Amino acid sequence: MSLTVLNLEEARELEARCANRMGLDALMRRAGAFAAEWISEHVPGGHAVVLAGPGNNGGDAIVCALELKKRGFTVELVLPGGDPKTELARTMLAEWRSRGLETLEDPYSAMKAQVVVDGLFGTGLKRPITGDYMDAVQWFNERMAYKVALDVPSGLNSETGLWVGTVPGVRADATITFLSHKSGLFMNEGADASGTVVMTELDVSIPLTRLGVIESADFAHILEPRRNFSHKGTFGHLAVVGGANGHVGAALLSARAGLKLGAGTVTVELLADNAPAVDLVQPELMFSAEPLDFEKFTAAVIGPGLGTSERAKERLRAALAASCPLVIDADALNLIAADKSLLTALLHRTVATVITPHEVEGARILHVDPKVIQADRVNAVRDIALQTGAITVLKGPGTLVAMRSSRTWLSPIGATSLATAGSGDVLSGMIGAFFAQRYDTVESVLGAVMLHARAGAGHLAGLTAGEIAPAAAWILEEERRKIRAERQPQ
Numbered sequence: 001m002s003l004t005v006l007n008l009e010e011a012r013e014l015e016a017r018c019a020n021r022m023g024l025d026a027l028m029r030r031a032g033a034f035a036a037e038w039i040s041e042h043v044p045g046g047h048a049v050v051l052a053g054p055g056n057n058g059g060d061a062i063v064c065a066l067e068l069k070k071r072g073f074t075v076e077l078v079l080p081g082g083d084p085k086t087e088l089a090r091t092m093l094a095e096w097r098s099r100g101l102e103t104l105e106d107p108y109s110a111m112k113a114q115v116v117v118d119g120l121f122g123t124g125l126k127r128p129i130t131g132d133y134m135d136a137v138q139w140f141n142e143r144m145a146y147k148v149a150l151d152v153p154s155g156l157n158s159e160t161g162l163w164v165g166t167v168p169g170v171r172a173d174a175t176i177t178f179l180s181h182k183s184g185l186f187m188n189e190g191a192d193a194s195g196t197v198v199m200t201e202l203d204v205s206i207p208l209t210r211l212g213v214i215e216s217a218d219f220a221h222i223l224e225p226r227r228n229f230s231h232k233g234t235f236g237h238l239a240v241v242g243g244a245n246g247h248v249g250a251a252l253l254s255a256r257a258g259l260k261l262g263a264g265t266v267t268v269e270l271l272a273d274n275a276p277a278v279d280l281v282q283p284e285l286m287f288s289a290e291p292l293d294f295e296k297f298t299a300a301v302i303g304p305g306l307g308t309s310e311r312a313k314e315r316l317r318a319a320l321a322a323s324c325p326l327v328i329d330a331d332a333l334n335l336i337a338a339d340k341s342l343l344t345a346l347l348h349r350t351v352a353t354v355i356t357p358h359e360v361e362g363a364r365i366l367h368v369d370p371k372v373i374q375a376d377r378v379n380a381v382r383d384i385a386l387q388t389g390a391i392t393v394l395k396g397p398g399t400l401v402a403m404r405s406s407r408t409w410l411s412p413i414g415a416t417s418l419a420t421a422g423s424g425d426v427l428s429g430m431i432g433a434f435f436a437q438r439y440d441t442v443e444s445v446l447g448a449v450m451l452h453a454r455a456g457a458g459h460l461a462g463l464t465a466g467e468i469a470p471a472a473a474w475i476l477e478e479e480r481r482k483i484r485a486e487r488q489p490q
């Protein structure tokens, strides 16, 4: 089961239930203690400067400061806007003072630290940070120290991953987040500002919601070693249709990825004039000069480099009418966005169908500006899934997968190296490969998204699209070897 992500409303409901059951101070004490424990494990000993803001995020920070002291740190507690406003945070501050401990108002007067902790603002930030709090954010970002944000990097909208206002906020090396993941930690600006995300449920039982973070368990069958008693037919026959003039490479990248991730056979139909009849780098691929009969295939990918010609449209219409599982990408999505009859054909499909738009393609489908998608990626991916009836993969920083029912998954891995030409073509081929091998539809999509992200995460830059599928296949191979080794008698 995926890790739950709570939205603000759901978090508030849970907070109210916990408040009745155990008192909110119990949660704050657990949050601060967990953060201190994690910090002391990763930055042992030394000096810590802790910034505490006006709300309960500040309360978490004060508990963290108290707990760091217990663990042998020298700690300076900074309250840039003076004493906190919430009763709970004030209680924690009274505890700090009852031990004869001082506070500072100006972080610049603190000593050099090995670790700095941001407890300025959490999920309660509604307006841009200004004044002394903004100075504290800048001080934090300038430190040559290990930077830890509590719950959310201050300044970030915890749901959208955009800065509240135009001024950037805290950039952390690690974010310790409480009760559940927050979608904003993984998307837009949040994908960089959060650093490593560590989540603790604070020993509370978290209800299931419609949004989860993808975990390996979500595609466990794909990670299983494949059967020995098999032949290439067992692993299906994938069709890849695309590659109009000047864009043959897109279809080849998709087809190669399909082969590399395990489809038994892959046949490519290219729309380009004088299209090549062989891929000399991947001679295992088959090519068809004639339009493919989709009914003869176990799965199909249509779109990479397809173009928007009449012929492209015709091929898309045939693919949509076919009864094999289908991955629809790139130009095929632009065609659907511009032609209602294609959208209707998509909606009427009854077999597994996945579409893989990036922000701009998604915006075309919804007929909105891409900024609207960026401002609320979670609801945007749900809207696209609802309007198209297809499982939707919204690519980009914070890749999301949504079903028509609005069940949604978030990829926790951001990889800047994947922002490269052809990366999406590879993803479509990878999903196609799993469809061809007859894995469960949702598992196929989640598995491909995660293996694609993990392949990219191994590189900071300089990865070309053609290298993604081999890297992903290697990661899959390693996982399967691990499972096989675990099952061998010792």
Ligand SMILES: NC(=O)C1=CN([C@@H]2O[C@H](COP(=O)(O)OP(=O)(O)OC[C@H]3O[C@@H](n4cnc5c(N)ncnc54)[C@H](OP(=O)(O)O)[C@@H]3O)[C@@H](O)[C@H]2O)[C@@H](O)CC1
Residues within 6 Å of the ligand: 011, 012, 014, 015, 018, 027, 028, 031, 053, 054, 055, 056, 057, 058, 060, 085, 086, 120, 121, 122, 123, 124, 125, 126, 127, 128, 129, 130, 133, 150, 151, 152, 178, 179
């Ligand atoms: N949910 C849970 O169960 C648990 C929650 N926990 C923790 O609580 C955090 C949420 O706490 P929170 O609601 O008090 O919000 P938070 O982000 O600390 O700040 C809001 C305060 O800031 C103020 N303020 C806002 N903008 C401002 C600005 N620009 N400049 C200046 N002031 C500004 C605002 O005041 P107002 O808007 O009323 O003026 C309000 O006082 C959460 O992130 C987690 O860390 C944990 O203890 C575990 C259990």
Ligand SMILES: [K+]
Residues within 6 Å of the ligand: 057, 118, 119, 120, 121, 122, 149, 150, 151, 152, 153, 154
């Ligand atoms: K914070």
